[in-house]
Amino acid sequence: MKINRNTRISTLIKENKATVDVIASINKNFLKLKNPILRKVLAPRVTVADAAKVGGVDIEVMIDKLKEIGFEYEGENKTIKNKTTKKASMNEAAPLKHIKNLVTLDVRPTLDSGEDPFNIIMKEVKTLKDDQTLKIINSFEPIPLIRKLQSKGYESWTERTKEGVVHTFFKMDNSKWVDNEIEEVVQKNKKDFDEQLTFFGDNYKSIDVRQLEMPEPMVQILKEIETLKKGQALYVDHKKIPQFLLPELEVRNFEILFKEIDCNHTKLLIYKSN
Amino acid sequence: MSTLNSNNAPDASVVKPHFIFGSLALLILSIMIIIADSSLLGSYFDNKVVAITHMAVLGWAVMIVFGALYQLIPVVFETSLYSEKLAKFTFWLSGFSVLFLSYSFWIGAYTSLLIYASLSMFISLLLFIVNVVLSYKNSKLKNTSSKLVITAVFWLAITELIGTLIAFNFKYYFLSEIHLHYLKIHATIGLIGWFLLLIIGVGSTLIPMFLVSHELNDKKLKYAYYFINSGLMALSVNWFFIHQNSLDVLFWLSIVIGISFFLSFVYDSYKKRMRKVLDVGMKHTMLSIMSVILPIVLSLVISVGCGMEETLMYRVITLYGFTIIFGFITTLILGQTYKTLPFVIWLDKYKSLVGKTKTPMPRELYSERIASIHFYIYFLFISSMILGIVFNKIWLIRIGSYLLLMVVVLYNINVFKMVFHKVKIVEKNE
Numbered sequence: 001m002k003i004n005r006n007t008r009i010s011t012l013i014k015e016n017k018a019t020v021d022v023i024a025s026i027n028k029n030f031l032k033l034k035n036p037i038l039r040k041v042l043a044p045r046v047t048v049a050d051a052a053k054v055g056g057v058d059i060e061v062m063i064d065k066l067k068e069i070g071f072e073y074e075g076e077n078k079t080i081k082n083k084t085t086k087k088a089s090m091n092e093a094a095p096l097k098h099i100k101n102l103v104t105l106d107v108r109p110t111l112d113s114g115e116d117p118f119n120i121i122m123k124e125v126k127t128l129k130d131d132q133t134l135k136i137i138n139s140f141e142p143i144p145l146i147r148k149l150q151s152k153g154y155e156s157w158t159e160r161t162k163e164g165v166v167h168t169f170f171k172m173d174n175s176k177w178v179d180n181e182i183e184e185v186v187q188k189n190k191k192d193f194d195e196q197l198t199f200f201g202d203n204y205k206s207i208d209v210r211q212l213e214m215p216e217p218m219v220q221i222l223k224e225i226e227t228l229k230k231g232q233a234l235y236v237d238h239k240k241i242p243q244f245l246l247p248e249l250e251v252r253n254f255e256i257l258f259k260e261i262d263c264n265h266t267k268l269l270i271y272k273s274n
Numbered sequence: 275m276s277t278l279n280s281n282n283a284p285d286a287s288v289v290k291p292h293f294i295f296g297s298l299a300l301l302i303l304s305i306m307i308i309i310a311d312s313s314l315l316g317s318y319f320d321n322k323v324v325a326i327t328h329m330a331v332l333g334w335a336v337m338i339v340f341g342a343l344y345q346l347i348p349v350v351f352e353t354s355l356y357s358e359k360l361a362k363f364t365f366w367l368s369g370f371s372v373l374f375l376s377y378s379f380w381i382g383a384y385t386s387l388l389i390y391a392s393l394s395m396f397i398s399l400l401l402f403i404v405n406v407v408l409s410y411k412n413s414k415l416k417n418t419s420s421k422l423v424i425t426a427v428f429w430l431a432i433t434e435l436i437g438t439l440i441a442f443n444f445k446y447y448f449l450s451e452i453h454l455h456y457l458k459i460h461a462t463i464g465l466i467g468w469f470l471l472l473i474i475g476v477g478s479t480l481i482p483m484f485l486v487s488h489e490l491n492d493k494k495l496k497y498a499y500y501f502i503n504s505g506l507m508a509l510s511v512n513w514f515f516i517h518q519n520s521l522d523v524l525f526w527l528s529i530v531i532g533i534s535f536f537l538s539f540v541y542d543s544y545k546k547r548m549r550k551v552l553d554v555g556m557k558h559t560m561l562s563i564m565s566v567i568l569p570i571v572l573s574l575v576i577s578v579g580c581g582m583e584e585t586l587m588y589r590v591i592t593l594y595g596f597t598i599i600f601g602f603i604t605t606l607i608l609g610q611t612y613k614t615l616p617f618v619i620w621l622d623k624y625k626s627l628v629g630k631t632k633t634p635m636p637r638e639l640y641s642e643r644i645a646s647i648h649f650y651i652y653f654l655f656i657s658s659m660i661l662g663i664v665f666n667k668i669w670l671i672r673i674g675s676y677l678l679l680m681v682v683v684l685y686n687i688n689v690f691k692m693v694f695h696k697v698k699i700v701e702k703n704e
Contacts, residue, residue, distance in 0.1 A: 211548050213486050215617060215636060222629030239488075243348040244283050248625045264488050 003066065004074045005059060009033075009051055010043035018069050023051065026065055030055050045144035054140045056160070103128065106137040121145060125154075125170065133171040141166050193257045196269055200233045208237040210265070218245045225254055225270060233271040240266055282348035286622035288361050290693060292341025293615050295369050296607075297682075297689040299333030304682045306380075307675045312668050318592040319457060325379035330599050331464065332395065333372040338607050339472065340365070340402060342614045343423075347409050350479050351420050356408035360401060368398035384444040392441035399434045403427050418495040422475025425503060429467025432510075436460040459513050465598050466529060467506050473606060474498060474536045477563075481540055484556055484613055485547035494539040501532030522577050530570055537563065553637065554645040558609020561653075565601040569594055593663045601656055608652065608685060612637075612645055615692050623697050631699055639695050640688040648684040651677055 001015045012019040020039065024030045030051075033039050048066075052059040063073050105124050107117035121136060128134050136142065146156050149170050159167040197204075207224060209217035217238060222245070224234050241258055249256050249270065257269045306329060307314070310322040317323070340361075347355050355361060371394040378387040410424050440456050443449045449456060478495050482488075505528030512521055540563050552560065572594040579587065616636035624633045655677035662670030 210488070211486060213549055214483060215620065219628050219633075219635075224629075226629040239483075241352070243352065244621055244625075247283060248628075251626065263492075 002072045002074050005049040006047045009046050022065050050143045101132040104135045130172045136168045138166050193259045204233040204235045206235040236268040238266050282354040284344050284355050288358050289341045289345045289618050292337050296338035297686050300682050303329045304679045317588045321382040325376045329376040351413035353412040360405050364401040371395040371398050388441050392438045396438045419475050419479045426472035433464035482543045486549045487543045487546040494535045498532045498535040501528050505529035555609045555612035562605035568597040639692050648681045652681045
């Protein structure tokens with residue numbers, strides 16, 4: 001199997017179970033991969049490049065190890081690499097000066113007991129006030145957490161005080177536009193909706209299911225998507241977001257975007273995922 | 275991109291058992307009514323009447339409401355149920371508790387079994403409340419309907435709290451007033467705060483959905499919400515602490531105004547509907563909503579009719595409970611079973627086949643004929659019971675109770691037909 005720096009660890013494990021042992025043998029930072037619970041939580045969220053960073057090793061070391069068990073590495077994309085490294089170093093060199101009101105949370109005992117500290121940390125974050133800084137003491141750099149919180153408007157930086165101990169700091173960054181997650185999703189969806197609609201041009205089929213009684217709208221939509229031509233989208237006038245249709249679209253590999261016109265009218269754009 | 279939480283629908287294994295238990299509880303209930311016989315014309319706080327009431331309200335109505343609500347949380351709250359495991363555990367605990375509680379009342383074990391039964395019931399309802407409140411916390415949709423549902427759940431908590439206190443008081447005597455006073459508060463809050471608000475909350479989403487009517491006036495729901503809640507709140511405070519009976523009519527009026535706003539909302543929905551022909555489920559629903567007038571009138575009679583002879587008063591109070599539980603709630607649930615359960619089963623069995631092959635529709639999973647027949651028998655049952663209670667005629671009660679048994683058997687046939695439905699693929703012949 002061909003891999004690159006953005007391949008997820010979960011994909012590697014799915015392909016070859018030995019991945020776990022091989023990576024764990026690199027150094028003791030990776031031992032937590034052997035813990036099935038942590039593995040389940042971390043592996044899908046972490047790429048090869050992230051993993052190298054988590055373990056504090058060069059990505060080449062990781063790749064060499066992976067090559068040993070038969071993975072092929074695809075040609076390096078220099079620009080991406082530089083970008084990532086730059087971002088990473090910025091992350092670590094972040095200012096230490098304005099640490100006041102420090103709240104410290106040591107999650108190492110939780111990790112040792114084999115549990116995922118993610119929820120504990122998120123709970124702590126919820127109660128964190130804007131002028132407080134949260135310090136997480138951990139045995140690795142919690143990349144998924146950093147990403148999650150950065151998307152919520154937190155700035156973060158890390159310090160490695162000694163071997164195997166990582167301090168990660170989070171502070172609400174008030175300078176950035178921050179809104180709650182839902183608003184963000186809705187905004188993003190609106191933008192994507194219009195973009196996608198333009199992308200399909202007039203290559204879509206439109207139906208209006210607002211006059212139909214439940215579950216006819218769902219039946220109609222599922223019937224229609226089966227007859228869509230390649231690259232064609234289905235443009236639906238619906239009363240609201242069809243809750244019971246969503247899982248079925250996912251199973252059938254369809255994407256859905258929505259745009260609310262008013263409380264009784266939502267436009268849906270449904271198309272085959274790539 | 276998965277911007278929408280795509281799997282909000284609960285598993286059918288969470289919802290289905292509630293419908294099975296509920297319809298069997300209705301069967302037990304109808305047998306209890308036959309056995310209770312003349313007790314129904316005695317006092318409304320007779321052992322057997324209280325046992326029947328709890329079987330009806332908790333075993334039948336609450337069970338189905340729980341199941342339906344778990345299914346509807348994605349629709350009313352636009353989020354998934356907080357915990358399906360908790361819902362399953364709650365099901366077993368409340369199933370056990372209802373039977374235990376009803377049995378304790380039936381044999382009159384007020385100072386022994388009842389305490390354990392009510393405690394067990396209390397815990398199971400509390401677990402349900404926790405599950406719904408935590409789901410609501412994740413909810414993105416805070417509109418009047420979802421507010422009504424969550425307020426109803428709050429009143430359920432108060433109802434069960436008072437109920438449990440009464441049960442403990444039978445043994446430990448710590449309440450200042452006689453039991454009947456607390457029983458009145460318990461029943462009023464349970465029926466109006468929990469059932470009525472829940473029905474308005476869920477109904478305001480579902481009725482327009484099933485009738486396919488658009489552009490309804492949300493303001494009416496808001497008024498309904500505020501009038502009913504403030505009336506009920508004032509009434510409970512008055513009954514608990516102030517004891518100014520003359521004020522009751524005022525609070526009664528507030529609640530009635532609130533209900534009228536809801537009735538007007540339903541009427542709008544009915545007028546603007548695109549689906550002109552009502553199916554058997556919606557016929558039940560409309561009959562139920564109209565029948566809400568009866569308890570309103572009766573409650574006025576009870577609150578002003580002080581000069582009434584005591585035995586007649588008792589029967590009027592029994593009738594009041596009967597019109598709410600059987601006229602309003604049961605009719606609605608019978609009807610909504612035909613709107614909810616077929617969809618649950620259909621979604622479970624056919625969702626992956628829809629569009630790929632011709633599948634039956636939810637309404638084809640039960641016999642509409644059987645449902646129509648029991649709809650008319652049910653109407654006879656209600657009439658016969660009302661006349662029997664008013665005119666104190668035991669033979670009318672007896673006829674009524676056997677009519678109910680017929681309804682229940684037919685209803686159970688349909689429910690089990692749906693529950694045991696096997697996937698049928700209709701050959702495509704186009």
